Amino acid sequence: TFKSISKSLAEFLNGCDLGGFNCLKFDIPLLVEEFLRVDVEFDTSNRKFVDAQKIFHMMEKRTLTAAYQFYCNKSLEDAHSAEADTLATAAVIKAQVERYDGQEVTNPMGKVIGTIANDMKNLHEVSAANMVDLAGRFVTNEEGVEVFNFGKHRHKPVEDILKAEPGYYDWMMKGDFPLDTKRKLTQIKLRGFNAR
Template sequence: MCAARSIRDCLLVLHLERPLVFFDLEATGTDPQTARIIQIGMQRFVPSDEGAALGETLDVLVDPQEEIPTAVTDLTGLAPDAVRQAPPLPDHLDRLAQLLADADLAGYNALAYDVPLLQAEFERHGRTLPGPDDRVVLDPYRLEQVLRPRTLSALYERYTDRTLDEAHDALRDVEATGMVLQRQLAEHDIDGTPAGLAQRIRGDYLDDQRRLKQDGDAVVVCFGKHDGKTLREIQAEHADYFEWMYETIDDLRPHIDDALE
């Protein structure tokens, strides 16, 4: 299994057409448009007769030149003093550009977070993230969603080792849903009220449709043409859109009121 082996071993089953850079970014927040990078890890692989050969490895701290939240320090274990003594991002951009210019990318949840963050950081310094026009971003998180379908039938078979007969019969689906939930709670040793479980599912999001997300003291909009901006930014800079959102989306109104009071 790849889990017990190195990335190099796993790449033996891939057929590289050009370099592939595995990368991960640690940053000051969860919003890629406003966060600042504090650590970069990269491994660049190049095509070889054996599948892939490790080229360069990059592991650097980056001074974000702003306050590092305590929650980020607790999560990453990176000492703030060490980070603040590191070179700022502009000092790393030339080397990053060399590693990325001709490469595809790979990273866990990279499509939603790491790639947008890297693009935003390059743009903040007047540069464009280099790369092929047809660059591929290989995201194991997204691949897992494809490999393990989340339909009721798939979950039922996964948790019970039985095929769900009569799927899409309403009562049969109700019974199967109850069985799946029971097995999920037992397997992961979870208990609690429905409200508590719903909050666990919701996480940092304020609504079940994941349209608003708490990010420190700010609330970030996660949909539409202003995706990634805070409510306060939209209120100040896009008043018409803010008014439309507030007046039209009834279930978000209480969250908006709480966030802006």
């Protein structure tokens, strides 16, 4: 278990700087949380971090203007006007379909989630098929079950948590969550009541 190696791992990493791809949002926070859970001090204040993803995103912009230039080889004039952005987005999607037509798209675990093709069903599958709420607080897992996508219950079925911890529903409903998230949570809760 992590607990059994935590002290030796902390010693091994003593004085080390840390790096990775998306490590500032995932790997390092996860590592620190795991050390804290087993009461091992892992000080990050004197460490340096290098995140290749952050550098990638800073240097290779991920904006509509950048996508329009990359996929359509055109400069976006009047960026952020509704008409220009709409036309540019349509052109980018068309160019993406032409460029990637027939290519499979995988999730971070390597599972195929869809294929790029010129139809809405396939484009939805690769863009948003596992979304439950628009904020992304809930997603469906590989079995199609709604699971939490944040916090201490991440990847756990929403219905199971609502049954095991009824107060969690109240916490979310009183919390600073989008109304759409609260609406979906209520729908899942009511569905659980109706199934009884």
